[in-house]
Amino acid sequence: MFDVIVIGGGPSGLMASASAGMHGAKVLLLDKGNKLGRKLAISGGGRCNVTNNKELAELIQFIPGNGRFLHSVFATFNNQDIIRFFEDLGIALKEEDNGRMFPVSNSAKDVVQALLQKVRSVNVQINTDTAVKSVRYRDGIVVGVEGLNGEYWECKSVVVATGGKSVPHTGSTGDGYVWAEVAGHTITELFPTEVPITSDESLIQSKQLQGLSLRDVSLSVLNLKGKPVITHRGDMIFTHFGFSGPIALRCSQFVIKQQKKTGELQIPVAIDLFPDRSIGNIEQELQKLRKEHPKRSVTNLLKGWIPERLIPVLYQRIGVDTDLLAANLSNEQLRQLAISFKQFTLHANGTLPLEKAFVTGGGVHVKEVNPKTMGSKRMQGLYFCGEVLDIHGYTGGYNITAALCTGYVAGKNAAEKNQ
Numbered sequence: 001m002f003d004v005i006v007i008g009g010g011p012s013g014l015m016a017s018a019s020a021g022m023h024g025a026k027v028l029l030l031d032k033g034n035k036l037g038r039k040l041a042i043s044g045g046g047r048c049n050v051t052n053n054k055e056l057a058e059l060i061q062f063i064p065g066n067g068r069f070l071h072s073v074f075a076t077f078n079n080q081d082i083i084r085f086f087e088d089l090g091i092a093l094k095e096e097d098n099g100r101m102f103p104v105s106n107s108a109k110d111v112v113q114a115l116l117q118k119v120r121s122v123n124v125q126i127n128t129d130t131a132v133k134s135v136r137y138r139d140g141i142v143v144g145v146e147g148l149n150g151e152y153w154e155c156k157s158v159v160v161a162t163g164g165k166s167v168p169h170t171g172s173t174g175d176g177y178v179w180a181e182v183a184g185h186t187i188t189e190l191f192p193t194e195v196p197i198t199s200d201e202s203l204i205q206s207k208q209l210q211g212l213s214l215r216d217v218s219l220s221v222l223n224l225k226g227k228p229v230i231t232h233r234g235d236m237i238f239t240h241f242g243f244s245g246p247i248a249l250r251c252s253q254f255v256i257k258q259q260k261k262t263g264e265l266q267i268p269v270a271i272d273l274f275p276d277r278s279i280g281n282i283e284q285e286l287q288k289l290r291k292e293h294p295k296r297s298v299t300n301l302l303k304g305w306i307p308e309r310l311i312p313v314l315y316q317r318i319g320v321d322t323d324l325l326a327a328n329l330s331n332e333q334l335r336q337l338a339i340s341f342k343q344f345t346l347h348a349n350g351t352l353p354l355e356k357a358f359v360t361g362g363g364v365h366v367k368e369v370n371p372k373t374m375g376s377k378r379m380q381g382l383y384f385c386g387e388v389l390d391i392h393g394y395t396g397g398y399n400i401t402a403a404l405c406t407g408y409v410a411g412k413n414a415a416e417k418n419q
């Protein structure tokens with residue numbers, strides 16, 4: 001008989017196992033893969049953005065999917081505890097831009113190894129290549145876990161750490177949702193988040209802008225009245241199917257939400273090439289350029305100012321021939337050009353699918369989980385942690401932070417319940 005069985009050996013399950021072991025429980029960790037931490041090992045481009053050094057209040061703002069649910073969790077275990085946890089295991093972390101923390105070695109595998117070392121040091125029994133079929137309940141209490149090959153393990157508590165449904169070849173195939181439903185939980189609608197945005201506009205489909213990166217611009221998802229629903233500033237890239245890069249990933253969930261809200265397929269998105277300047281300010285600068293270089297073609301007028309591949313696109317939008325001389329640009333055309341710099345609008349028609357997303361939105365409803373313990377409010381002895389929950393953050397270390405911190409709290413409480 002085990003005190004705690006943890007199902008899933010991603011960051012949340014590894015931390016839950018370590019935590020349950022540290023708090024005195026006899027623990028069994030089950031994972032269907034032949035290796036643990038498969039998604040963790042490819043995270044952050046193989047470098048693992050393991051947490052973020054922001055103040056807690058700000059950290060929560062970067063977790064748009066139920067970040068506020070994590071207040072109590074962070075009171076027990078938070079980003080600073082993650083940093084200390086890895087440093088104690090000999091994995092020093094370094095801070096990069098926007099508070100992102102990576103191992104100094106730049107190796108996600110080191111992070112996985114450190115977690116495994118901790119799990120082993122507290123005598124957790126690890127069964128890999130062991131797929132779980134179901135969690136068994138009796139009279140409102142967890143009693144055991146059934147394996148796909150007919151195995152059965154009795155236990156007092158189960159921690160479900162099976163992750164979401166993104167990148168399924170890493171093992172995250174959404175199995176935990178079913179066991180939660182059987183226990184009486186609601187699964188909120190699943191959707192891809194932190195995923196590239198798609199567009200069927202001819203400008204994108206013609207691949208005219210494919211590979212073009214824009215640095216330090218703003219990207220907004222607009223509502224039907226043309227007002228921004230969300231704006232993110234940073235870098236993005238045009239692809240052969242739409243837009244990608246950090247700010248496109250952050251905006252992606254809002255494209256899906258707008259589609260659902262409005263019933264429209266085509267959702268306007270606007271790029272602001274100069275977020276720190278006003279239209280009037282750009283207009284003045286354009287007038288100055290026209291005065292200084294009246295004999296230049298309008299194309300040459302903008303060279304060095306905006307990416308060259310965008311120049312013909314913008315002129316086409318305001319109906320100006322690219323061979324025109326600068327002197328022949330009217331004031332109204334200059335104004336329209338300035339507006340197009342600030343509001344370069346395209347239409348998104350969705351995102352890549354859930355399997356291609358960095359993160360799964362939706363999951364086990366957080367209202368049915370005790371935020372202090374991660375225990376189920378529907379079934380005694382059942383705990384949840386990580387991406388199986390309806391919690392999702394932006395890229396930048398927030399998702400692994402949520403996984404490790406909820407894992408710590410779930411493991412601790414599952415262990416202490418049995419004492």
Ligand SMILES: Cc1cc2nc3c(=O)[nH]c(=O)nc-3n(C[C@H](O)[C@H](O)[C@H](O)COP(=O)(O)OP(=O)(O)OC[C@H]3O[C@@H](n4cnc5c(N)ncnc54)[C@H](O)[C@@H]3O)c2cc1C
Pocket residue numbers: 007008009010011012013030031032033036037038039040042043044045048049050051130131132133161162163164166167170171172173174175176357358359385386387388396397398399400401403
């Ligand atoms: C390419 C990529 C890069 C990322 N980079 C970052 C990053 O740098 N920073 C960041 O914060 N977030 C990043 N993320 C997101 C982050 O990796 C996830 O949010 C995190 O791994 C979720 O952890 P988890 O423990 O909840 O689930 P997972 O890591 O998905 O682990 C779930 C585990 O459960 C096991 N399992 C599932 N079903 C069963 C079953 N029936 N029986 C037994 N075992 C089962 C699986 O085999 C798997 O090992 C990235 C995601 C991707 C896809």
